[in-house]
Structure formats: C-alpha cells, structure tokens
Amino acid sequence: MADKRISxxxxxxxxxxxxxxxxxxxxxxxxxxxxxxxIVRSGVKDLTVVSYGGPDVxxxxxxxxxxxxxxxxxxxxxxxxxxxxxxARQGGTIEAVEYDEGMFQWxxxxxxxxxxxxxxxxxxxxxxxxxxxxxxxxxxxxxDGETLVxxxxxxxxLAIIHMNRGDxxxxxxxxxxxxxxxxxxxxxxxRRVMSVEKIIPTENLLDDGTFHTLKINRMMTDxxxxxxxxxxxxxxxxxxxxxxAFQKQYAASAKSDEAWDEFYETYLDTSSEAExxxxxxx
Amino acid sequence: xTDIRRSDYCIVACAEAFRGxxxxxxxxxxxIPAIGARLARATFEPDLLLTDGVSSIIANSPAxxxxxxxNVVEGWxxxxxxxxxxxxxxxxVMMGATQIDRxxxxxxxxxxxxxxxxxxxxxxxxxxxxxINHQTSYWVARHSDxxxxxxxxMVSGIGYDRAAQLTPEQRRFHEIRRxxxxxxxxxxxTADNRMRIRSLHPGVHVDDVVENTGFDLxxxxxxxxxxxxxxxxxxxxxxxxxxxxxxxxxxxxxx
Numbered sequence: 001m002a003d004k005r006i007s008x009x010x011x012x013x014x015x016x017x018x019x020x021x022x023x024x025x026x027x028x029x030x031x032x033x034x035x036x037x038x039i040v041r042s043g044v045k046d047l048t049v050v051s052y053g054g055p056d057v058x059x060x061x062x063x064x065x066x067x068x069x070x071x072x073x074x075x076x077x078x079x080x081x082x083x084x085x086x087x088a089r090q091g092g093t094i095e096a097v098e099y100d101e102g103m104f105q106w107x108x109x110x111x112x113x114x115x116x117x118x119x120x121x122x123x124x125x126x127x128x129x130x131x132x133x134x135x136x137x138x139x140x141x142x143x144d145g146e147t148l149v150x151x152x153x154x155x156x157x158l159a160i161i162h163m164n165r166g167d168x169x170x171x172x173x174x175x176x177x178x179x180x181x182x183x184x185x186x187x188x189x190x191r192r193v194m195s196v197e198k199i200i201p202t203e204n205l206l207d208d209g210t211f212h213t214l215k216i217n218r219m220m221t222d223x224x225x226x227x228x229x230x231x232x233x234x235x236x237x238x239x240x241x242x243x244x245a246f247q248k249q250y251a252a253s254a255k256s257d258e259a260w261d262e263f264y265e266t267y268l269d270t271s272s273e274a275e276x277x278x279x280x281x282x
Numbered sequence: 283x284t285d286i287r288r289s290d291y292c293i294v295a296c297a298e299a300f301r302g303x304x305x306x307x308x309x310x311x312x313x314i315p316a317i318g319a320r321l322a323r324a325t326f327e328p329d330l331l332l333t334d335g336v337s338s339i340i341a342n343s344p345a346x347x348x349x350x351x352x353n354v355v356e357g358w359x360x361x362x363x364x365x366x367x368x369x370x371x372x373x374x375v376m377m378g379a380t381q382i383d384r385x386x387x388x389x390x391x392x393x394x395x396x397x398x399x400x401x402x403x404x405x406x407x408x409x410x411x412x413x414i415n416h417q418t419s420y421w422v423a424r425h426s427d428x429x430x431x432x433x434x435x436m437v438s439g440i441g442y443d444r445a446a447q448l449t450p451e452q453r454r455f456h457e458i459r460r461x462x463x464x465x466x467x468x469x470x471x472t473a474d475n476r477m478r479i480r481s482l483h484p485g486v487h488v489d490d491v492v493e494n495t496g497f498d499l500x501x502x503x504x505x506x507x508x509x510x511x512x513x514x515x516x517x518x519x520x521x522x523x524x525x526x527x528x529x530x531x532x533x534x535x536x537x
Contacts, residue, residue: 053405081403098391100407122410122414123414125453127436178360181362
C-alpha cells in the first residue's frame, strides 16, 4: 500500500487560486482546521468554499480568500451565528449560494455518483429556488406526474476532512457520535486530503472502535496529514471538546478590523501548524 | 399542586402538537419544545422517537439538557440518518422562526434582501426540505410583531400560500401543524389556511396577541384557554423533565 503521508507544507503547495474546496465536519465540529490554517498561510485566493459551515467558512471569509461560499447554514453551534460569515454577507464581500442542507447533501451525492443531478422534493415552494436561478425542476419520466427539484452535482476540486485516527495508507476512522458527510465530500472531489489526530498502524485501527467506525477507506483519500489537535478550536469527540473560550475570542475578533488583525497576527500569521499549537498553549 | 406557570402552558402546548404522531421522530429545536416532546412521549404519545440532541435515540426521558449519563440509548441518529428519515416523512420537526407570516412561511435565513442582507442569520438549514416532506410546527419564545410579520424576507420553510402554488403531488406532505408562543397556540385550520388563534394561555388577552402580531389573525368568537398540565404532567415536568426550572427562565411568568 502506498504511503500517503504528507506534511501541512506539502498540502499548502498543492493549493491554487480559484479552487473549489469542500470542507468536512459540521458547524463547529470536527473541522479540518489545521488544513484551513494551512490554506490561510498559503495565501491562495478566489476560493469557492463548500461546507456545512462553521469557523472554516468564517476564517476564509475574514482573510478575504473565499470569493464564494456554498452552504446550507453557517454556525458555531454554541454561538449560533458565525460573526465573520455574517460580516462578509452583510458587507457583500462574498458571493453566496444557499441550499437546504439536504439539497446540499444531494449535490455532493450527485457529484460522487457522477450524475448531473438528483431529483428531490426539498426546495419546492421555497425561496431557495428564487435565490438560486440556476436550479431547475425535472418532470418524472414515469406515470406519477411528479415535478421535482433537479439538484445539480456539486463538484469539488479538493476535499479536506479531519478524522480521529487514520493509517498511512489513507484509511480513516471517526470515534465521535457522527460521521457527518465527510465520505461524500471525498467522493465528490478530484483531490482528497485527510488530516487525522493520530496516524496509527493499520493493525491497530480496531483498538479504539469497531470496524463500523472505519467510514473513510483509502479509495477515498489521496493524502494523509497527521495533525494532533488539528480540529482546534472545533470539537473532536472523544479526543477533545470544543475550546469554547478560544471560540469566544475568535467570535469577538469580528467586532472590528483591528480586533481581527490582532487575532490574525496572534494565531494565524504563523510559519507552521506547530507554531500555531505552541501559540495557543502559551 | 404547585402553581402552574406560563412556561408550563407552553410545554403542554408543545406536547399537544405531537399528539397522534405515533412512531415517528419528534425533532424539537429549543428547550421548551424538547421538554414538551418528552412530556408527550412520557404520557399520551409513548411511541415517539426522541434523540438526546446529538446522535443517540434515547428510550427514556431524562431532564432536557442533561449531560446524558442516564440516557438509555435505543438507536443511532447521525445527521445523514436524520435526512434519510425526514425524506420518508416519519418526522415532526418543531423549529424556531425569526419571522413567520399569516400562511406559516418561516424565515431563518436572513433579514433584508437576501443578495446583501441587513442581518445574516443561520441560512435556510433544513427548513425547505422539512416543510415539503413532513409535518412542521414552530416555537416562538417571544411573540412580537418583529416575528409575526406581514411578509417574511426569505421563505426558508414554506407556508400554505406557497404550497398552494405547487401541484397536489408536490404539496401532499406539507402540513404546518401549530405555532406556539409565550402568548398562545396558533394553527391554520381555516378555509384559506390563514393563521388562527387556537388557544390563549391563561392571563393573555386577545388584544395582547393582536398588538404583537404584524398581520390580521383569524380570531374565533370563542377562544379556548390552553389546557393546563394535569397533576401527573406537572409532577413529570417538576421532578423529571425540568427539575432545574429552566423553562421558566425562557418564558418567565408575566409580572
């Protein structure tokens, strides 16, 4: 089996302006934040960010790297409204594509399944169709007379996800309560990069969970980055909970440009993920 | 019997919204809906499925918002399973509403023009899919004319006028069952599906509701009072479902 381990620096080297990047996790839960921080360090711009959004979206809005955000919601969970995303929307600095969260899943599933769209009922009658004039309906070819939303595939250039454990071959394991949609993000993407709390030998993958927790197999990943505390400050159950104090500090940094500059300089303007981890400890 | 609080009426009204639902998933968003759904399950609607608010389906009814040490887990309900189930229709969600109009259109997306909103809220979340697929109710902790508006800025969850524009096949699973607030209970059981006062909580005058609603409600000649909890329900609320009295912090008694 190929050894897919790469560094955060090597990941940074893959990034290009204008990419469409899908980010796994959900809200402020098990987000691949170390890879998001690597995106920040890379300085790439004009990104389309596709996410069940949390601080991943907020940070890339605040740095000005996200040109477009595709979302069903953006939330920090314990802080319901993501202040940086909010600021970007209210300031008109990003282009937005808002879907029902089930439509969003169907879009990833269509891309993963290599079909142009999937039919569904969600969206009918709502303003999600009004604000997304590119969405079309489709008439059932059968005798039922149904007209449904044709949810178009959401193709990703790159998917990034964070798992609790993984091996060097790119198998990944979630140990928390919910796998979210990380496998779908990977299957909808050209390039798939998984960060994990800890890389362990393949023969130890069942030490902490049953085989049902091996949601990500190596066909779904191209590269693995070891990132202890990599989801910080989002939660990564059972390895650690959300760093609520830090999240509050992050949220408060949306209050002014000065506050954001200070947050950015203190935590994100680093030369490496290791430096970030040092700074949050000090 | 201890005094019945305004919040108790809200809890009972939330519970009543789930009456008759049977073996489906109740998805209450917020504390009082969660206590209400647990009360329904613990009394007249025993087959309801309820989660701990994360990913476990729990068979017992511990205090809403408790840490979960006493949970009896009967199943697994991660988000993807929630979506799968809601598409089957075996679900009744009780969501919040930043804005709601006379036909039950709900907005949780943004205030102002969606293209560049004055206030960005959560986003549509699951509201479009929920409302087209299964029964939906709403909980509003502060009844005001900022929430009950003439027209919502964005239709996240669809109401009856939007459903009426769809084909019978498209709208066949649409049902907005109840809207419950700190003042009363509302439904759409009128000829043209406009919002109606179903009951008022004791101590609330119809004028209080009218003043705090930004559109004309259907006001029946005889408006019933929201039913109080019976002794057994009150005991469940006080001793089991909300022992710390969190509900009356969300909806305090009127002064």
